[in-house]
Each structure stands twice: as C-alpha cells, then as structure tokens.
Amino acid sequence: MKVEAMLFGGVGLFFAGTAVLYGVWSRDPTGTAALIVAFGMAAVISFFCTMQYVRKGRRPQDLAGAEVADGAGPLEFFPPESGWPLVTALGFAVTATGVVFGLWLFLIGLGVLASGVLGLVFQYADR
Template identity: 50%
Template sequence: MRTEAWLFTGTAVFFGVTGSLYAVFAQEPAGIAALLVSFLMSGLIAVFLWRQYRRDGRRPEDRGGAEVRSVGGRSAFFPARSYFPVVAAAGCALTGLGVVEGLWLTLIGVGVLLPGVFGFVFQNLGHPE
C-alpha cells in the first residue's frame, strides 16, 4: 500500500507543479481546469492510500516472506452470490447510453444504477466483523 501511496503522491505533485506553471504561462482555462482536476483526483487517491496504510500497515503481498494464507489486519467480507454488480453494471450502461440517446434513457439508467450502488454499500450490514 505504501508504494501505491507514493506513486499517487508523486502523480499529484506532478500535476500540481505542472498546473501551476501552466496557469502562469498559458492563461488558457480549459488546460488549467484539466490539470487542476487531475491534481485533485490523484491527490484524493493518495490521501486514501496513505490513510489505509497507516490504519492497516503493510499488506501480506508487500512482505517478501509472506504465505499465501497470510491475512494481516482487517479483511473484507464478500458474499458468495450477489446480483448487485450486475444491476450496477446495467445501470452504468444504460446511463452512458442515455447520454447519447436522450434524457429518458439516462433517467432509467440512474433509476437502475442507484439500487445497485445502494446494494453494494449496504449488503454487508448484517455480517459480524
């Protein structure tokens, strides 16, 4: 996790420096906005990865002598069968197609996507950790 955190931190710094220089020299709003959004997105991922690393420590795959069965720290519970990935994928496809075809299909896609995402988030509430 630490390697990924450093990777995204470096990416965020790159986009931050590049965006600052671009804003000073180019004065072009579309490029400045694109570099700013890239900086913010990579910075968000970097912050998340640093937080996970500090909370859980090194993962088994980060250690050279780890066994396959080693599970360090917390582990997530994934149910054996769930229809929520299919529902969410169908909702994403309909929403994306609706952007091209029309508002009516976008609304249907969002109506299918929301229960899929809701199910992903709340399907493990009854599982004891």
C-alpha cells in the same frame, strides 16, 4: 497501500507542478482547470491509500518473504449500509451545478462533497 499512496502522491505532485507551469506560460484557464482537477483526483486517492495504510499497516503483498497462506482469512470489512455515498454524490452534483450557476453554489457543493469524502474515509475509523 504505502506504495500506492506514494505513487498517487507523486502523480498529484506532477499534476500540481504541471498546472502551475501551464497556467503561467499559457494563460489558458481550461487546461489549467483540467490539470488542477487531475491533481485533486490523484490527491484524494493518495489520501485514501495513506489512511488505509495507517489504519491497517503492511499487507502480505508488501512483504518480501510472504507466503500465499499469509493472505488467508477474511479479505475485507464491507459495511452493511452507508449514507455517505449519497452525500458524496449530492455534493458532486451541487458542485457541478455550481460551475454553471455561480461560485456560491460551487463552494457549497465543495463543502458537501468534502464532508461526504471524509465521511467515507473515516466512517469506520474506530473499527
């Protein structure tokens, strides 16, 4: 997951730089907002991949001399149930509603969304 984290981190940095330059030169709030959202999405994926790499280490696919048998065994842990996807969906819905109705609702939704994403990432961190 280290390669994927670095790849999406690079994409996120590209979108961040592009957003700054585009915002300064064009003064177009719509395009700037779209680039900031693209940066945020790439940053979330990069953060997730980094946490997976820190938690699990290198995969057999990352090793140059790996055999097919090195990838044998249980593939992944799948949680039986979780409430964090519901919290994340609620946070996204409130954030999107906040874009229409006001900054105060947007910020509340952003907080709920951030807690939902962090809950998903760190739900089984001690496992």
